[in-house]
Amino acid sequence: MVRNYQRKTDRPSADRNLRVTFTRREQIDVEKVAEVLIRVALREAGSSSPVGQAGAQLRALLTSER
Numbered sequence: 523m524v525r526n527y528q529r530k531t532d533r534p535s536a537d538r539n540l541r542v543t544f545t546r547r548e549q550i551d552v553e554k555v556a557e558v559l560i561r562v563a564l565r566e567a568g569s570s571s572p573v574g575q576a577g578a579q580l581r582a583l584l585t586s587e588r
Contacts, residue, residue: 567577
């Protein structure tokens with residue numbers, strides 16, 4: 523079931539630059555990496571870049587009728 527999200531607080535726009543810092547580790551947090559990649563893809567959905575195309579496809583998969 524898909525829920526419509528309505529923001530209840532006044533927050534700055536999500537159209538800000540993405541900043542990534544590198545920290546060397548023995549093991550990575552796979553869940554956190556996946557979450558970041560999904561967020562970036564969904565934010566760029568609809569743009570003509572490859573990331574935007576992937577985001578649009580991901581959004582379609584998440585909102586499709588089952």
